[in-house]
Amino acid sequence: MVNKRINSISAKTGSRGQCFFLALKLIALLFVTSTSVQFAVAQSSESLVTSHPQDPQSWDYWSVSATAISAVTFINVRQPLLEVLEDGSLAPLLAESWDVSEDGLSVTFNIREASFSDGTELDANDVVYSLLKNKESPLGSIAVPLSVVKDVTAVDDHTVQLHLSTPSQRLMTELGKRAGIIVPEGAFENLNVAKEVVGTGPYIFSEYNPGVDVKLVRNENYWGDAPHFKNVTHRFIPDETAAINALLAGDIDVIGAVLGEGLERVDLISSRDGFEAIVPPPFEISYVFLDTTNKQLQNDKVRQAIAHGIERETLLIVGQNGLGETTCQYVIPFNATWNSEYCPYSYDPARAQELLRAAGVRNLTLYFPYLMVGEFPALKEVLVSQMAQIGITLDAKPLDLSTWFEQVWGDQGEYDFASITDGDTIEAFQSGRGRAPFGKPTTAVTNEAFDNLVSDADQIIDRDEYLAAMVKMTKIFADDAWVIPLYAKSTPVLARKGLAGIKPYRNIMEFDLRRIHSTE
């Protein structure tokens, strides 16, 4: 009888066990089936999912410098007057055409028929309001080019005239960047521009989930050709390994910018079936800059020795996995016609040691605060070793971005030797413009020849004369060796195959969605 009971218990237990495993199998099946459905969403012809490493936290292009703002919204949602093309030339965007007066002191723009995503029509008053507002921006890259603008007037509903205090070559190019962005009249007073983005672009800024994603929907009233994808989701994935895994798993279609540890995997991923890498020409420059208040660095020979001690090929491989070009000159845009092979201080450690001896400098130690993100820790290792080779000790200290800005870029200027990557033009280094090493109140050295050329070149009306001035300015800057360019950096895009129209160049980190389409 006891045995019978035991058997019946074990039979019951057995059937319960079977039920349990059956339920587990069903749950697993449900999981797998519904995951497959999600794949279909990521790779549908209606939607595009991209990833970006940074969430800008604010969409206020006027007062926040984060490049991530441009990556998502520039051209796609907010548009400038002009478009800067790959070769640096200008094309119409919100301005259908423009005319510069013979004396270069007035520019007339014909504004196209377009409407903002809030439904209001674009007219000359919006342009007047936007340009005058941009002129007051706390960001030098926006305000400084517009500083030559004396007045902006609406001639009629679709014609705007700019009156300049001096002719300006730079102004027109900058009107194709942030300085030329047009928003509805009163936008800064009536909207919270940190999270409400209104523009004339092919997409409408639909939903922003901080730290997660931003959703764009096609603007059916766009003035140009309608873009292919109806919905675009930009996911913020700060960890590049996670972004690459998401691409490989089919969760996203494109990685908009590979900036960090993912650079090492670009070749590997592009060699896999179903994926490709698009490597645009460089548009930023990584460089070393030296503190003007350091007495020993004020000696030309010491700076030249440092420049001779830098071997750029290794730095490009270590910092950028070879994606870019080494350079001794600071030229942005990198494909500008005034760029050349000019290199006053090529790698020559023997010459560097000789110069240090001639300067009477021995056992030089330089404080080197470096950013502990992106390529900078790797660059630091190489720079420390290369400087050690010529007898200079770099006292390296890792800092996060905020502390680095405060210590190095702030007015304290606590550094001897520092390194950064930048996309601003060479003119930004003019004295008094706030940029290290020359622009700070603590700056002990100025280069008058360079400063004068920056001011004069901008006012030259004749194009050839202007180009000649830029060549001269770039060479003076390189000879000075306060700023030592290392390499021009290319930022690759990784995408699944079946997508075409990804723009082959960038000006300000924008990820232009207008022509991206599915080929499947």
Added chain:
Amino acid sequence: MIQKPTNLSSMQSTSRRFFRSHKVQQLRGFISQFFVLLLSALIGSLVVFALLRLLGGDVAYILLGNEATQDQVNSLRSELGLDRAWFVQYFDWIKGFFTGDLGTSFSGSYGIFDQIGQRLIPTLLLAFGSLFVSISLALILGTYAAMNADNAKGVVTDIVSQVGTAIPAFWAGLILVVVFSVSFGWFPAGGYVPIQEDFWGSLRSIFLPIVALSLGITSVTTRFVRSAMLDVLNEDYIRTAMAKGCTRKRAVFVHGLRNASIPVVTVGALQLGNLLAGTIVIESVFVIPGLGQLLLTAVNGREVIVVQSIVLVILLIILVMNFMLDIAYGLLDPRIRERSLIH
């Protein structure tokens, strides 16, 4: 001199008085523990506030970037209220925290309280989901290992749990993504689906992160359960239960497990701190928009109010869990309950 009760009614009233006084004592105990919790939270908040000021860096530099002059930085700091005295900033924050009004982030794009509320859900799902999975598995595996301590099955379980202890959660996460998302395509490689939007989608999105987080904790807790269970198996009451006709399994599950659970509860609650720290890494690996990711972004962006508030939330969770742990001890072990009543 002890007065003896003379009749039944006086005995009843004595017993009522005894229990009433114990209830009052119990209440006092709760209140004093609650004040300890509050005081710890306040001290914690001061420490966090002070540490963030020592960290250096400034949100004004982050927002204005490399183009800012010192005047612009100072003007923005003043606009954001960062130039006020430290105690004014502290009291403003702590008042805002407890009244649910922390204002908007310095960048102006989100309400801090709402954002923390939204981010708390995936983080708690991950942390408590992992805790639940770990403790459940640990109880099964630890008991199994103890019951088979003298044979190969127990040794294998032991080895597996030791290996599990040595595997870091982020590494496990990466491997799980490569295998189950990239190679097999069974799960999404990252992201989080809110439970109210899609129940199954939500479970799918947190499945791999929970597995990655649980691995280490399950292993550690398994070892604790095994050791506690080995002690319990030698107790007289197990032998008595078996002598009364109970099978070994039944004796272990009915009488042994509850006694072996006390160290498990302690370890589980102590692991919560580690779990919440682990979620920060796991949220990065799996791109889950939880508190950890917000914390990292806020630290890098020097959104000090966001950082302070998140750390205080985490601190409160741990303190409340410890508070509840004290109560759980009493529920699991009547001796502890009585002892706390006597004291």
